[in-house]
Amino acid sequence: MTARLVRQAQAGDGDAFVSLMSQYKIDMYKVAKGILGNETDVADAMSETLLLAFEHIKDVRRPEYFKTWLIRVLINVCKDMLKEKKRCGVTDHILDRGAPDTAQENVEFLELLAVLEPKSRILMMLYYGIGFNSRQIAALLGMKSSTVRTGLRRAREQLKMELERQEAGT
Amino acid sequence: MKTYTEEDLKRILSDRLTLPRETQDQWARTCRTIQESAGVKHASEKKRRFPAKRLILVAALVGMMGCAAAAAALATDTDFYEAAFGDKSRSSIEAHEVTDPVKKTTRLAPEKQQAGLDTETAETWLKDVLFDEPVTRQMDGYTLTVLGGVEDLKGQNGRLYFSLSKEGGFKNELQQNYYWRESVVPGVSFSLMEQNEDGTDTIGRNIFSGACYLDEEKTDGDTAYLVLTYALPRGYETTPEKTLCMTLSAEEGDPKRLLVDLPSDLSLTENRYFKDSETGGGSVLLSPIGLSYATIAFRYADTEKAGIILEFNDGSQYVVTDGTSMNVDYGYQSQNGRNILCFNRIVDPDQMAAIRINGRRCVLDDHPMWDQN
Numbered sequence: 001m002t003a004r005l006v007r008q009a010q011a012g013d014g015d016a017f018v019s020l021m022s023q024y025k026i027d028m029y030k031v032a033k034g035i036l037g038n039e040t041d042v043a044d045a046m047s048e049t050l051l052l053a054f055e056h057i058k059d060v061r062r063p064e065y066f067k068t069w070l071i072r073v074l075i076n077v078c079k080d081m082l083k084e085k086k087r088c089g090v091t092d093h094i095l096d097r098g099a100p101d102t103a104q105e106n107v108e109f110l111e112l113l114a115v116l117e118p119k120s121r122i123l124m125m126l127y128y129g130i131g132f133n134s135r136q137i138a139a140l141l142g143m144k145s146s147t148v149r150t151g152l153r154r155a156r157e158q159l160k161m162e163l164e165r166q167e168a169g170t
Numbered sequence: 171m172k173t174y175t176e177e178d179l180k181r182i183l184s185d186r187l188t189l190p191r192e193t194q195d196q197w198a199r200t201c202r203t204i205q206e207s208a209g210v211k212h213a214s215e216k217k218r219r220f221p222a223k224r225l226i227l228v229a230a231l232v233g234m235m236g237c238a239a240a241a242a243a244l245a246t247d248t249d250f251y252e253a254a255f256g257d258k259s260r261s262s263i264e265a266h267e268v269t270d271p272v273k274k275t276t277r278l279a280p281e282k283q284q285a286g287l288d289t290e291t292a293e294t295w296l297k298d299v300l301f302d303e304p305v306t307r308q309m310d311g312y313t314l315t316v317l318g319g320v321e322d323l324k325g326q327n328g329r330l331y332f333s334l335s336k337e338g339g340f341k342n343e344l345q346q347n348y349y350w351r352e353s354v355v356p357g358v359s360f361s362l363m364e365q366n367e368d369g370t371d372t373i374g375r376n377i378f379s380g381a382c383y384l385d386e387e388k389t390d391g392d393t394a395y396l397v398l399t400y401a402l403p404r405g406y407e408t409t410p411e412k413t414l415c416m417t418l419s420a421e422e423g424d425p426k427r428l429l430v431d432l433p434s435d436l437s438l439t440e441n442r443y444f445k446d447s448e449t450g451g452g453s454v455l456l457s458p459i460g461l462s463y464a465t466i467a468f469r470y471a472d473t474e475k476a477g478i479i480l481e482f483n484d485g486s487q488y489v490v491t492d493g494t495s496m497n498v499d500y501g502y503q504s505q506n507g508r509n510i511l512c513f514n515r516i517v518d519p520d521q522m523a524a525i526r527i528n529g530r531r532c533v534l535d536d537h538p539m540w541d542q543n
Contacts, residue, residue, distance in 0.1 A: 014208025018201045025197065026187055043193040047200040054204050065302040072303075106187050112174065129183035135433065139303045144431050145411075156179075163172055 006063035009054075017054055024067060027130050028074055034113065034125035035078040045081055049074040071130065072140050075122075115162045120155035127152055245317045245331065245388075245395075248289065250299050253385040253397050254320075254329045255459075255516040256287035260346075260386050265494065280496040285488075285515040292516045295458040296320050299437045300331075309428040311337035312358070314416055316430050320437045322457035323402075326504070327512045328436065329459065330398040330414065331385075334358070339391045346384055354382050355394060362400060363413045363429075377402060377412065380512070381500045401502035401510040442519040444532035454532050456480075456519050461490075462510045465503065468527040475529030478511070483523050488515065 002023065008016035028049060032042040052073050060069050113121055126137045127148075134152070138145035174182075189197070253259040263282045269275070300318030307314050313335045321328035334355060343356050362378030380400030388395040398414075416428040444454040452467025461478075470476055477492035490497055490511060500512040525532045 012208055014205040017208065018205055021201070025189065029187065029189055029193065030183070039190055039193060043190075043196040046193065047196055050197070050200045050204065054208075062302050068303060108182050109185065109187055112179075112182050124179065125183060128179045131184065135431070138431060139305060139433075142307070144413075144429065146431075159174060163174075167172070 002066065003063035006057070006060060006066050010058050010060070014054075017057065020066075021050060021053065021070075024070055027067070027071070030109075030125050030129045031071055031074055031122070032078055034121040034129075035075065035118075036081060037113075037118070041081055041085075045074065045077050048077045052077065068132075068136060068140070071126075071132075075140055115159060115166070116155065117158055119151070120158055123148065123151045124155050245300060245304075245333075247293075247296075247298070247300055247318075249385075249388065250318050250320075250331045251289060251292040251296065251516070252287050252387065253331055253395060254399070255292060255514070257284035258287075258387045259397075260284060260383060280491075280494055282514065283495060283497050288516050288518070291458065291518045295439055295516070295518070296437055301433055303433075305430050305432070307428050307430050309416075309426060310418060312416070312418070312428070314414075314428060314430060316414060316432060318437075319432065320439060320459060322439045322441065322459050324441045325439075325455050325457045325460050325462045326402040326404065326508075326510050327460040327462070327500075327502075328400055328402070329512070330362075330400070330432070331395070332398070332414070333393050333395050334416075335393040340394060341391065344384055344389065344394055346386055354384055354396060357419050359417045359419075360396075360398060361415045361417070362398070363415050364411075376415075379403065379502050383499070397499075399499040399512045401500060401504070401512065404504050404506045404508070440519070442522070443535045444522070444525045445535040447524075447531050447533045449530070452527070452530065452532070453535070454525050454527065456517075456522065456525065458513075458516050458519060460498075460510065460512045461525070462508050463527060465507050465509050468530055470528035472529065477526070477528065479526040480517060481523045481526065482518075483521050488513075488517060 002020065005016045005020040009020055025046075028046050029042065032045045032049075036042050036045060049070070053070055056073075060066050116124060122141070123137065126132045126140065127134070132140070134145045134148040137148045141148070262284045263279070265281045266279055267276055268279045299320045301316065304318075305316045314332060315334075316330065316332045319328060319330040340355070345354050345356070360382055361376050362380075364377045378398075378400050379402075380398055382396055382398050385395035385397060412432045414430045414432055416430075418426045418428070420426060439457040439459055441455050441457045444456055446452040446467065452464060454461055454463040473493070478490040479492070480488040480490060482488070488497070489495060490513070491501070497514055498511045499514045502510045504510060522534065524534075
């Protein structure tokens with residue numbers, strides 16, 4: 001199904017492309033949210049990624065790796081947005097906890113993100129949320145797979161310490 | 171105290187979410203823009219559908235996306251086949267005297283004959299040799315992109331294909347027909363390391379013995395395309411995770427190292443066992459990209475019979491090496507007494523009639539019940 005949609009989209013079929021992208025919409029949201037935090041930025045990053053993916057989908061050589069390719073494009077868009085914000089003096093990584101009408105299924109997700117450090121968020125999201133292994137994450141983020149494994153271990157430790165700190169503070 | 175177990179983390183982060191309304195609306199608007207623009211036949215009209223500002227932003231983003239995505243278009247499987255096993259990437263070489271730039275010793279290099287690429291055999295045996303996700307790293311103006319590779323793990327040899335570009339270009343620095351990995355790109359050397367299993371970032375042991383050469387067909391003044399042809403010492407043939415290490419020599423201080431973790435799923439070739447038909451005492455492990463055999467089983471007394479020749483069913487031959495020629499990309503004698511030879515062309519093991527090693531004829535053994543080592 002996915003492979004067929006990729007091939008149709010590569011042939012210029014806009015409807016097939018939109019159907020294809022709708023499969024990954026939630027994953028894209030999670031990754032962008034993990035990196036950017038702010039809802040407005042997340043929406044912008046997803047839109048830019050849509051446009052870039054449509055422009056460059058012909059570069060995808062194997063449809064089975066479309067998801068990896070797409071997430072890479074998204075991560076690069078998010079990184080560029082962070083760089084631009086930093087250049088303009090805007091503090092990045094501020095996590096938007098969502099509007100008061102945030103859907104109930106999102107609450108637990110946002111609570112967890114709130115206690116994770118920015119660097120940990122993206123690792124946890126790619127590993128637990130998207131299901132990539134350490135090697136795939138390493139390729140996506142441009143780091144060694146051993147660094148990813150170490151980062152994940154530290155993220156879990158940091159999460160535990162943060163929860164203990166919050167507990168002690170209450 | 172609230173805690174998160176592994177199961178909690180997986181459940182919470184992988185559960186389906188509901189997109190916030192504004193995010194959903196913006197997504198829908200972008201999708202409509204794309205669907206409308208896809209319906210326009212001409213590229214010029216299509217571009218006008220996007221606001222000029224958006225086009226500039228897209229172009230800028232593509233430029234900043236990093237080399238990895240762009241690198242995907244740099245090479246094809248055929249480029250790899252040609253670079254590693256063809257005759258367009260490098261020329262045949264007559265016998266000549268060469269000087270090792272590191273050891274400063276000289277030796278007579280025998281002639282080396284390249285053969286035209288057998289694309290069909292390459293396709294049959296070496297499918298999907300390029301990585302879907304080329305790995306790119308940068309350091310001090312150099313950009314290294316690992317494009318693909320193939321390994322014969324049982325036979326303990328492999329090939330790696332990568333590109334190296336340099337800010338300002340290489341001018342005339344690149345050395346053709348050099349086969350030491352320290353001298354193809356002056357000031358730059360390459361090695362293959364074993365990754366540490368304990369998750370630390372300190373570099374592991376060097377597991378690489380081999381050679382390096384330029385793909386002369388694709389290389390230009392800005393980007394060098396290189397092939398590493400290597401042998402794995404005994405014991406490392408099952409090491410799945412390897413790191414390519416590029417070392418930049420420094421005029422002052424320690425050399426700098428750029429590390430690239432290689433995907434563990436390098437394309438693997440199959441092997442065929444050939445057995446000494448006269449004595450049954452020696453076996454040869456053959457793959458499309460190289461062979462290995464125990465030297466002690468094929469020692470020779472008559473130097474006129476020295477050499478390795480592959481005989482094909484159609485009567486043709488591939489003289490791998492004899493007294494005057496060395497038609498391989500690399501030869502290595504392992505510490506446990508096995509010779510490993512990396513072919514400079516692709517061969518079809520299913521079309522082999524026999525292998526002659528130092529005058530001894532080896533034929534295919536359909537039932538290899540012994541340990542080939």
